[in-house]
Amino acid sequence: NAGVTQTPKFQVLKTGQSMTLQCAQDMNHNSMYWYRQDPGMGLRLIYYSASEGTTDKGEVPNGYNVSRLNKREFSLRLESAAPSQTSVYFCASSPGRGRPYNEQFFGPGTRLTVL
Amino acid sequence: DAKTTQPTSMDCAEGRAANLPCNHSTISGNEYVYWYRQIHSQGPQYIIHGLKNNETNEMASLIITEDRKSSTLILPHATLRDTAVYYCIVRPLSNFGNEKLTFGTGTRLTIIP
Numbered sequence: 001n002a003g004v005t006q007t008p009k010f011q012v013l014k015t016g017q018s019m020t021l022q023c024a025q026d027m028n029h030n031s032m033y034w035y036r037q038d039p040g041m042g043l044r045l046i047y048y049s050a051s052e053g054t055t056d057k058g059e060v061p062n063g064y065n066v067s068r069l070n071k072r073e074f075s076l077r078l079e080s081a082a083p084s085q086t087s088v089y090f091c092a093s094s095p096g097r098g099r100p101y102n103e104q105f106f107g108p109g110t111r112l113t114v115l
Numbered sequence: 116d117a118k119t120t121q122p123t124s125m126d127c128a129e130g131r132a133a134n135l136p137c138n139h140s141t142i143s144g145n146e147y148v149y150w151y152r153q154i155h156s157q158g159p160q161y162i163i164h165g166l167k168n169n170e171t172n173e174m175a176s177l178i179i180t181e182d183r184k185s186s187t188l189i190l191p192h193a194t195l196r197d198t199a200v201y202y203c204i205v206r207p208l209s210n211f212g213n214e215k216l217t218f219g220t221g222t223r224l225t226i227i228p
Contacts, residue, residue, distance in 0.1 A: 004158070033215075035218075040220070041220065042202065042218030042219050042220050042221060043159065043216070043218040044218070045215050045216070045217075048215060058215060059215075059217075090158050090159070092158070092159075103149070103161035103164070104151075104159075104161065104216060105161070106157075106158025106159050106160070107158050108157060108158055109156070109157070109158055
């Protein structure tokens with residue numbers, strides 16, 4: 001199993017450009033999450049999806065949109081990138097509904113720089 | 116979710132036990148203690164969780180005080196590969212699929228050769 005995969009690994013954008021970060025998991029998990037991590041900080045939740053077809057805002061959703069394309073895939077879109085969105089983005093998944101312990105499994109991250 | 120307090124950094128000699136403390140004095144009765152770690156440039160990795168009993172798995176042991184206001188993660192024989200930031204997180208057990216994790220800044224553990 002590959003676990004949680006993310007593409008791309010690195011990306012540089014100019015202010016105002018848009019892009020989509022891709023995430024996929026092969027563990028048949030119901031729940032998926034997007035976090036961002038700024039230098040020297042802990043992770044902050046952007047959006048999450050408790051199950052296919054549902055999405056909810058996390059702690060820092062402004063400037064982002066998400067799509068739960070199917071059970072495997074959860075994408076994060078920046079419509080108009082800003083320098084404040086320079087960060088490392090992590091996708092995670094967990095078994096979800098019906099599985100109370102629900103440890104989260106994280107991908108390797110996407111390092112995004114907005115100039 | 117209850118707030119946690121951890122030391123900013125710690126050192127431990129290779130081969131010795133690493134003991135990482137965490138204070139969670141406002142923990143509620145239905146909240147579990149989770150530990151994750153993040154090795155440099157990688158995504159966080161789940162280590163262990165517990166409610167009130169001590170727990171052990173292949174990676175670590177978790178000791179929770181009787182009043183549940185603090186806990187200690189123990190890595191029994193630390194190796195260089197255990198150098199990482201360790202996060203202590205408190206949150207309720209849930210099966211709704213919306214288990215948001217609130218990460219603080221954690222403890223940076225450095226294993227010294």
